[in-house]
Amino acid sequence: MKSLKNHLSVILSLFVLFFSVEFSITLHDVIQNQSKKLISNYSIVIVSNKKLTLDNLKLKVKEIDFLKPISPKNILDRLKNDMSSKNLALLQIALPYFYSAKLNSLPSKIRLSDIKKTLMSQKEITKVEVFTKTYQNIFQIFQILQIVTYVFSVIIVVISILLLFKQIRIWILEHEEKIKIMGYFGATYWMKSTFLYKLVFVDSIFSSILVTLIFVFLPNNSYVENKLSNLDILLPQFNILKDGGMLFVSSLIFSMLIVTIVSRKMSRK
Amino acid sequence: MNSLVVDAKNLCLGYGRDEPIITETNISISSHEFVFITGKSGSGKSTFLKAMYGELLPKKGDLNICGVNVKKINNSKLNLLRRYLGIIFQDYKLIENWTIEKNIMLPLMIGGFSKNVCHAQATKLLRHVKLTHKMGKYPLELSGGEQQRVAIARALAHNPVLILADEPTGNLDEYSSEVIWNLLKNAQAQLGTTVVVVTHHIPATIGINYKHFFIDKGVLYEVP
Numbered sequence: 001m002k003s004l005k006n007h008l009s010v011i012l013s014l015f016v017l018f019f020s021v022e023f024s025i026t027l028h029d030v031i032q033n034q035s036k037k038l039i040s041n042y043s044i045v046i047v048s049n050k051k052l053t054l055d056n057l058k059l060k061v062k063e064i065d066f067l068k069p070i071s072p073k074n075i076l077d078r079l080k081n082d083m084s085s086k087n088l089a090l091l092q093i094a095l096p097y098f099y100s101a102k103l104n105s106l107p108s109k110i111r112l113s114d115i116k117k118t119l120m121s122q123k124e125i126t127k128v129e130v131f132t133k134t135y136q137n138i139f140q141i142f143q144i145l146q147i148v149t150y151v152f153s154v155i156i157v158v159i160s161i162l163l164l165f166k167q168i169r170i171w172i173l174e175h176e177e178k179i180k181i182m183g184y185f186g187a188t189y190w191m192k193s194t195f196l197y198k199l200v201f202v203d204s205i206f207s208s209i210l211v212t213l214i215f216v217f218l219p220n221n222s223y224v225e226n227k228l229s230n231l232d233i234l235l236p237q238f239n240i241l242k243d244g245g246m247l248f249v250s251s252l253i254f255s256m257l258i259v260t261i262v263s264r265k266m267s268r269k
Numbered sequence: 270m271n272s273l274v275v276d277a278k279n280l281c282l283g284y285g286r287d288e289p290i291i292t293e294t295n296i297s298i299s300s301h302e303f304v305f306i307t308g309k310s311g312s313g314k315s316t317f318l319k320a321m322y323g324e325l326l327p328k329k330g331d332l333n334i335c336g337v338n339v340k341k342i343n344n345s346k347l348n349l350l351r352r353y354l355g356i357i358f359q360d361y362k363l364i365e366n367w368t369i370e371k372n373i374m375l376p377l378m379i380g381g382f383s384k385n386v387c388h389a390q391a392t393k394l395l396r397h398v399k400l401t402h403k404m405g406k407y408p409l410e411l412s413g414g415e416q417q418r419v420a421i422a423r424a425l426a427h428n429p430v431l432i433l434a435d436e437p438t439g440n441l442d443e444y445s446s447e448v449i450w451n452l453l454k455n456a457q458a459q460l461g462t463t464v465v466v467v468t469h470h471i472p473a474t475i476g477i478n479y480k481h482f483f484i485d486k487g488v489l490y491e492v493p
Contacts (some may be wrong), residue, residue, distance in 0.1 A: 177362075177364075177365075178364045178366075180362075181362050181363075181364055181375070182375065182379065183348075183351075184322065184351060184356050184362070185351060185352070185356070185375055185376045185379050185423075185427075186347075186348040186349065186350070186351035186352035186354075186376070186379050186380075187348065187379045188345070188348050189344075191379060
């Protein structure tokens with residue numbers, strides 16, 4: 001029972017640690033996907049006296065990824081009935097060039113204002129519309145959510161690491177006599193610490209299985225799926241072999257590193 | 270001519286910054302010798318033994334054990350040296366959650382012997398200390414005398430060059446003490462192992478040739 005309790009404290013610490021890391025990665029992926037969706041629906045409108053080229057604009061604003069001329073045909077069609085064809089032709093000549101510019105990433109409010117200023121500083125550009133409010137709120141919510149999650153993850157990771165250090169110290173103290181006796185007969189550091197590495201190896205397997213199970217079943221749970229699809233959010237699929245394997249290897253390396261640090265430190269005392 | 274197993278020159282031993290417990294000691298112990306170190310409580314008998322198995326480093330002077338100067342020894346060399354020693358403690362120091370067989374196998378496992386060799390040697394030694402019937406038992410299921418016999422079997426398992434025994438009969442009754450002395454005498458006589466025993470008094474019935482050192486006021490004297 002006592003041994004199970006000892007194992008649980010390491011399994012839980014590793015589980016919480018890697019769950020929070022995996023959760024942050026998942027959230028990061030979700031936010032990246034949402035940002036991509038947002039950016040694909042977002043564009044800046046530029047009005048210019050002269051024809052613009054993407055290459056020239058990119059030199060001024062590196063975020064511009066795509067430049068598409070907006071045809072004035074729709075506006076002119078609407079005016080067809082109210083104006084003579086001669087005036088319409090004159091108007092067509094006098095009309096400036098309209099462009100829709102797509103960006104490759106979602107800039108912050110400040111950056112967007114800089115982009116507007118840079119574009120407006122060009123002689124040929126007469127107006128720039130960035131439609132700030134339409135997407136800024138959603139984007140800011142994403143950013144806040146991500147920051148909060150990162151902060152919580154860091155706190156959880158720190159607490160888990162401290163718990164792991166403490167538990168491994170307890171294990172060493174519990175086996176102190178055995179380690180000492182082995183030392184009297186010439187056992188090397190590795191011989192004396194093998195049992196610790198075996199313990200964390202087993203615990204790493206259990207904790208990574210637990211995290212894998214959650215991240216495999218969560219995106220496929222109908223309740224979660226419904227709720228997220230209502231928000232147009234798609235959880236990334238967890239690859240058992242690739243992601244689960246990575247998780248196990250990271251958990252193993254991490255826990256063994258802690259065992260090495262603690263046991264080396266304690267053997268020096 | 271017998272080679273020196275223990276050679277101390279101007280040896281000073283002590284703990285931390287305190288005054289040394291052993292001062293300016295010069296002794297030598299040759300192979301195959303049976304040696305007693307006696308003295309009053311707190312005179313430094315166990316301190317001297319600790320220095321012999323590298324638990325305590327000399328403050329001054331030199332201490333050579335099996336040709337290795339323990340003053341300048343590093344961890345890996347100390348581990349190697351200890352594989353040539355067999356240590357017996359007053360409180361047995363057996364690993365409680367290991368069977369007595371596994372306890373005896375410990376020095377052999379450390380020495381890298383195969384499981385079969387370890388098992389065969391442990392079985393032989395259990396027969397030698399007359400504990401074959403207790404093979405699967407754990408140390409706490411045994412009496413004090415039996416536990417000390419297991420500790421002696423463990424100390425003999427890897428045929429050490431030197432056996433260091435710290436008051437091996439200190440916690441035992443007369444009968445058990447007799448059995449322990451016989452085992453140690455046999456180890457010296459049959460295996461040719463050098464035996465150094467720290468004790469309060471030398472049993473009157475020991476019946477062998479031995480060397481006797483007495484510690485008084487921090488100095489080891491050889492008693493003629």
